[in-house]
Amino acid sequence: MRDLLRHPTGLAGAILLAVVLLAALFGSFLAPHDPQLFHPATRLQGPSASFWLGTDQFGRDLFSRILNGARTTVAFGVSATLLGVGFGAMIGITAGVVGGWIDSLIMRLVDGLLAVPDLLFTLLIVTVLGGGAGHALLAVAVAFTPGMARISRSAVLSVRTREFVQAAVARGESRAYIIGAEVLPNALGPLIVEATIRVSFAIMLGATLGFLGLGAQPPSTEWGLMIAEARQYMFRNPWCVAAPGAAIAIAALGFNLFGDALRDLIDPRGRR
Amino acid sequence: MSTFSINRRQVLAGIAGATALPGLAEAQTATPKPGGILKVSHSVRIAQLNVLQLSGPAEYLAVDMIYSGLTRLDPQMKPQPELATEWTASPDAKTFVFKLRPNVTFHDGSPFTSADVVATFKAILDPATKSPARTVLDMIADITAPDPLTVKFDLKVGNADLPVSVAHANARIVSAAALKEPLINLDTKANGTGPFKIETFDGSRLLKLVKHTGYYRPGKPYLDGVEMYLFPDLAAESANFLSGAMDAMLEVQQADFKRIAAAPGVNALRVPSGRFSNIVMRMDTKPFDDIRVRTAMAHAVDRQMLVDLVLDGLGRPAKDNVIAPGYRYLADTPEVPYDPAKAKKLLAEAGYTNGLKIPLICSNRPAIRSQVGVAVKQMAQPAGFDIDVQTIPHDTYLANVWRKGNFYIGYWGMQATEDAAFTLLFTTDAAFADTAWNNQEFDDLVKKGRSSPDDAERRAIYKQAQELMVRDRPSIIPFFQDVLTASRSHVKNWTSSPLSRTFYVEDVWVQRA
């Protein structure tokens, strides 16, 4: 961890992440206004003493909405990724450990699914499930699954041939033990790195779904939805779009920088 | 740089019925100049041009230019002669005879006769055609053509509104020859009698029309052609209009209207309409079987604030009466003030002393539904309503909620007649009944009003019907939304109508500097 903070990218990422996570955890307590309360007399205003980032079309306080939406948005990104990593790792590790025709079959399927671009795949699934935040989350998770399966499989393969695994095999350890105690911990590194970076993609995918009307729905304070709702008003009050846009960028940037720094530390070849 | 804010002032002064034609005074003094191309932008794809079936906002503009009907509604919603020059009704309003305009030709040069009228209406009445016009025309028992320039309608029941009904946007006349071909051909090809004919049609971006030189109104249309461009993104659409790349914008969003109206060289036009969003409360389910709960809901909605916040002020508060100012037989029904205290009391009387927790379903299209939902949730909170707004995809809404759920947001256009407005949602046999009101007295009044040819008698009957509706409050109609459109100031006579079905583009001309 100390190494991470000494790494300039890691430090920047950690600071941004800390801000975002703080907002996600305590945002609703810190918010100066009720994020859903209308102030009809002060609609579409720029920043002022009482509304730090201005107000939206209903006169709701943008700053409070962004603080309130941090939890929804970050929780979306993190849980979609965790689910995707979970599904993917299960599939990938099974394929890598079992090998043989099951491995080829699974990997063929994974390759097939990887041939559909992320956003398109997500859109298809969301349309099937029927939109809404929960379904969007599931769709992003499913769309991440094939990629994560591929990564975890190759991580397993690269570990499988190492001496300590072969030693365990030679000792006659059970398969479950080898996977749990030897393979998994050592294959975890690349998975964590990939997952951290993917959180930022998940946040952006979620926002894009919100923009297309397929993700979170009003009156949610999810940031992508905030932009989608405010786009009509952007010429009257650019803050409606700029503020949540910046919030998304900060969150995505935080996860991205942090993930990159992690990668540099875990994979010494990439350390510069 | 003239901006016709006069129109807005007229509207604010309460001139209903959309007499506000843009630049009317100017048009009368200046002589229309023929020639020029008009570029119109719109945001909803033209999926098809089958005039008997279509229902998209841009499709209505297209067929208003390509086809003509027997009659057409003027901005006051009175039927005016179109392909029919005059009509007479029997005293019981059960037989109508229409005289047709002579020497009218279709775009391909073939003559228009009564055979085309008969074929068109037969097609509309055939369920296989899937025509929305059938709901207002299914009282037709038979249609015959005594001679090439006369058609006779025999109705199953008396209906004084037939001349309005035949003006339905989906009841425009298609040639008998075209109807002999497979119906699908009408989706992409059109042979009408309207002022413009198709040159190219690319549904993904452009419909190009050119002047029909054989149009039956002498000297018209003034324009050489009209091009309709599709911009699915609303911000891109308004940017293109304001930059001058487009001459007119079919529909302006409320959020953008003030900005566009304030721009130099733009005529922005507000047409008061009876378009509404309603809160459906199914009366055969709890808790809405209790009139006190429905009345509580009615008083928990601040209608003026809804107009200000959701419509950006571009509409009028309504009183739960589906008949908007602009219909012929509007009755004066009482205001419904925002009164959370009264609403709370009514809820308590109905047994909900601790308030009422209930989910309100909104489709995600158009966005106004969830905006209304979100606003109603906030307004109704002090009255003790704990509303959980759930916005769901439109298709899920259509499949699972619409006409099934008990508390959701509807969205409807203005109708041509009182009868059509009543039979849309509120009578027991209404085409899209979702109130479960099923009030025999109301049904009888509507039936009686329909066949009454006497104006004063009809007014009295429809007044009773409206009073019944407000008394029982089968659904909450909080506001009527204006139709908004805009054109560049070199475009003269561009307009829309309360129903957004007629646009009179044959009168439009351009005067470029």
Add this chain to the structure above:
Amino acid sequence: MNAGYLARRLLSVLVVLWIVSATVFGITQILPGNAAVMILGEYATPDQLKALELQLGLDRPWWAQYLSWIQGILSGDWGISMRLSVPVSALIAEAFWRSLALAAAALVAVTLIAIPMGVVAAMKRGTWGDLVISLFAYLGTCVPEFVTATILLVFLAAPERQFFPAGGYTPPGESLPGFLYHMVLPALTLCLILTAHIARQVRSEMSDVLASDYIRAARLKGLSEFTVIRRHALRNAMAPAVAVISLDIGYLLGGIIVVEEVFAWPGLGRLMIYALQNRDLPVIQATTLVLAGVYALSNLISDIVIAALDPRVRYA
């Protein structure tokens, strides 16, 4: 690289496409609601619905529908759009070239901008220039396409300072300058995102190469820095760059969906969104299949190019 390898790769592309076809068909079969309801919308009457269901063949079992669909795809009959009453193949053919033109423009621009950017960043590692480029690269990857598109719309196409048209499309046959002019903003949006991503990758590959022994050897030989970069370093960093670009085709295809929608570019992405919103099954199925096919093919081509560029890569 030999014929056997090529044949195997082509075969795997076909297998991938078959899997995609089955997946897409499966997905579209379990779409909620009834396609007929969706097509006719809110204002349909029950008899309209029944007539349409029969017409669409929605009453047949799923496997019969799949078989006849596959048969149709293979024989060039991609069905009729439920919503637009036009053959799907015609819709796709028309939209395909428009999207291809947009994607190609974006890719060419990206290659021209991103590779020099990455190279410069790698050479000037640790300087302000590197920092600015890296920051730009990070920001570019962290802003969703629709936000970038909106920002460009506000700054470059707002009515008061209209440098470019705010969306729309002119066919090249009608006016080539108009076609290109309309392409600028959507291509720029795609370009910004991809540039960020690719410049980052090129920078890191290039850094590796620059630190390698043979570059040091080349420098020691007294070759000019320009020659070292052009002849030795760039060549070796090229293959990974191509790999990255080909991977980014996936992003590009996703980005196109959003960008076409914002800028009214009537390509495959717009067609896809329209079809999804209107539950136009034949169009959804065909568009997905085409997009996946393009992606799989571009991966194949990039593999071949990488093999040609990098003598170290050998395929058995």
